[in-house]
Amino acid sequence: QLHLQESGPGRVKPSETLSLTCSVSGGSINIMNYYWVWIRQSPGKGLEWIASVYYSGSAYYNSSLKSRVTISIDTSKNQFSLNLMSMTAADTAIYYCAREWGEGTGWFLDTWGHGLLITVSS
């Protein structure tokens, strides 16, 4: 059974860069037809997609965050990562990693990590 686990600092200071890693176990990340995704949820709010990456390294970004975000994949370690620069209090959220699968006009997020709360505070 596929398992995703987020790891990261838990707390960052304003203006710093957040670096998160999602470790994938129970299956390979180096496989066609799956994307690997970061999503976040501010306290008491809804879900916000951040970015997606394919095993080849090609990536999609939320236009509202694109200038600050980099997503990458390391197939040798079976993990993918997120960097979010210039953090502010508005970036305080639970960050989830997930697997995306589908085809054509139907794609969905079938496996999620438990999430990691990231607090921006000095």
Place this chain on the structure above:
Amino acid sequence: SSELTQGPAVSVALGQTVRITCQGDSLRTYFASWYQQKPGQAPVLVMYSRNSRPSGIPDRFSGATSGNTASLTITGAQAEDEGDYYCNYRDSFGNHVFGSGTMVAVL
């Protein structure tokens, strides 16, 4: 518009039927998926590609799409169905859009 609109909350009596809707022009083109989120937990996929349920999701959950509206119906709601439900689609550019979520209370 790429946005998805969901009602904020709905309640249902135990054992009764509740329908949650999600509206957006993009749903005329892309299939919606639905996610259940309970307090303190990660979202869980409960419906995809109009009316497909992942393994382990009870068959009291069903999905449909008509025009620009996707719906998720729970027939015979149980106490464990309480939670927030989010609709979502992914466009051809790889962008994901989520609805604002609907809170379901089972009375």
